[in-house]
Amino acid sequence: MTRSARGVLGSVMALVLAATGLTACGDDGGDGDSAITVWSLEDVADRIEKTKAIITEFTAKTGVKVELVPVSEDQFPSLIASNAAAGDLPDVVGSVSLAGIQTLAGNELLHPEANGQVVESLGRDTFSARALELTSSDGKQLSVPSDGWGQLLVYRKDLFAAAGLPAPDTYEKITAAAAALNKDGVAGITAATAPGDVFTQQTFEHLALANNCQLTDDSGAVKLNSPECVEAFDFFGDLMSTYSVKGAQDVDTTRATYFAGKAAMLIWSPFVLDELAGLRNDAKPTCPQCAQDPTFLAKNSDFVTAIKGPKGTEPAQYGEISSWAVLDGADDDPAKQFVEYMLSDGYAQWFGIAPEGKFPVRKGTKEDARKFLTAWDGSQAGVDARKPLSEVYGPPVLETLRTSPDTFQRWGLPQGQGKLVGAILGELPVPKALADVVSGKSSADAAAARAQKEVESVKAGL
Numbered sequence: 001m002t003r004s005a006r007g008v009l010g011s012v013m014a015l016v017l018a019a020t021g022l023t024a025c026g027d028d029g030g031d032g033d034s035a036i037t038v039w040s041l042e043d044v045a046d047r048i049e050k051t052k053a054i055i056t057e058f059t060a061k062t063g064v065k066v067e068l069v070p071v072s073e074d075q076f077p078s079l080i081a082s083n084a085a086a087g088d089l090p091d092v093v094g095s096v097s098l099a100g101i102q103t104l105a106g107n108e109l110l111h112p113e114a115n116g117q118v119v120e121s122l123g124r125d126t127f128s129a130r131a132l133e134l135t136s137s138d139g140k141q142l143s144v145p146s147d148g149w150g151q152l153l154v155y156r157k158d159l160f161a162a163a164g165l166p167a168p169d170t171y172e173k174i175t176a177a178a179a180a181l182n183k184d185g186v187a188g189i190t191a192a193t194a195p196g197d198v199f200t201q202q203t204f205e206h207l208a209l210a211n212n213c214q215l216t217d218d219s220g221a222v223k224l225n226s227p228e229c230v231e232a233f234d235f236f237g238d239l240m241s242t243y244s245v246k247g248a249q250d251v252d253t254t255r256a257t258y259f260a261g262k263a264a265m266l267i268w269s270p271f272v273l274d275e276l277a278g279l280r281n282d283a284k285p286t287c288p289q290c291a292q293d294p295t296f297l298a299k300n301s302d303f304v305t306a307i308k309g310p311k312g313t314e315p316a317q318y319g320e321i322s323s324w325a326v327l328d329g330a331d332d333d334p335a336k337q338f339v340e341y342m343l344s345d346g347y348a349q350w351f352g353i354a355p356e357g358k359f360p361v362r363k364g365t366k367e368d369a370r371k372f373l374t375a376w377d378g379s380q381a382g383v384d385a386r387k388p389l390s391e392v393y394g395p396p397v398l399e400t401l402r403t404s405p406d407t408f409q410r411w412g413l414p415q416g417q418g419k420l421v422g423a424i425l426g427e428l429p430v431p432k433a434l435a436d437v438v439s440g441k442s443s444a445d446a447a448a449a450r451a452q453k454e455v456e457s458v459k460a461g462l
Helices: 045-062 076-085 098-106 112-122 129-134 157-163 171-181 198-210 227-243 251-259 272-276 332-342 347-351 371-377 395-402 418-427 429-438 444-460
Strands: 035-040 065-070 092-096 144-150 152-156 265-268 301-304 317-326
Touching: 035 045, 035 076, 035 332, 045 065, 045 332, 045 347, 076 098, 092 098, 092 332, 098 317, 098 418, 112 144, 112 317, 112 332, 129 144, 129 317, 144 347, 152 157, 152 171, 152 272, 157 171, 157 301, 171 227, 171 265, 198 227, 198 265, 198 317, 198 418, 198 429, 227 429, 227 444, 251 265, 251 272, 301 395, 317 332, 347 371, 371 395, 418 429, 418 444, 429 444
Parallel strands: 035 065, 035 092
Antiparallel strands: 092 317, 144 317, 152 265, 152 301
16 A cells, blocks of 8 residues: 555445454563553554554553554454454554544444543643544544644646746636646646546545535535535546546556656645655656756645635645544553553654654644644654655745644545445545546536435445
8 A cells, every 4th residue: 555545444444343363562661550452553664663662661651561553454444343342442543544433433432531531631722623623523522633644736836936827726726727837748737537546536525625515414415416516526527637647547647747747736645745855765756857956846846735616615625634542441541641642742753753644633732832843843754764844845835734634624524424434435436437527428417416326325325
């Protein structure tokens, strides 16, 4: 799975019972009597080691022993279900996506009271209000939001400046820029269009939310044939068929096109930030100017987070929030103590694991309102080489990125439709309907009607 798709598999959760065992990665430090089990979906080797280092410090400080169990995102649904059936749930889970939290809540596996108490203890006003909203339901704090990433529109600010174009933060400005810059072997924009790719779903949802196109209304009724959604289908279809690269585009081809200097705009996740700066060997910029200056594209790119469409009520951005959550039946006090630690003393180390994709949603403390935002600025980003984002991108870019969680939105989750969201990410009816618009086989009205019918069918089967 590519780093750009972090959170995708976790979002496709459908809890199914399966007899599956676990191999624990324990930490034997500390002399206290308390012990908890923590599952983390950060299962890459170097991230496991960094998590264990934080845990070692936690145990030394509190005496609470922690058994760390790294779990891959694709195995998490069946593992959590089988352990729930066996009455052997972990005390805490971490790096769980928004749809994952909704599904855990629907199966009554969370401990909202404990998670709410952690948020209150740390200070509710120290968190992003939107992050708390997205991790709550019916007045209950389902989980403790930790960090997030939001879809970005990356654009060549040098080309925009030369053409006298404003930042592409509305439908109208995006279309105008794509039309003006689609020439001389450079596409106006590149974005995912592959019908079987979750990345296409994320890309379209980002633009659809901008026009107030919602998956459902508050009652749960599917609304993909609404005027807002039809307009979003039409906008995306016209943009991709007229001003983009021909053929189905995916997470790899879109990045490669922009990195080669062959597109003026790109829609991608913030995991592109370190790659754009040349900090990852297997994904380096290849533009003609990049041979002389590997940081050329980083220096000449800017970023739009939230976008507004003609029918949008406010600028919106597709965003994913990862959470820590105390589960039902947990050893309350040490479990809460651990989550508090991961959002306080251990927090900078945690989001420092991958700051390009872990924007802190707890901004600071009661004493220092910007403590963690400041720490994020100096965190080392990258894979094969590491460097603070502040050394690559200027203060305005960092401010835009660090405040982006405040504009995060998602289809279905605020309306309590977490199970439906997971189901459609598995079947992808929207990208399939969208592909017909991009290829010219279908009108926007017909594609929206098709998506409406297929999502209604999925919902009926839940």
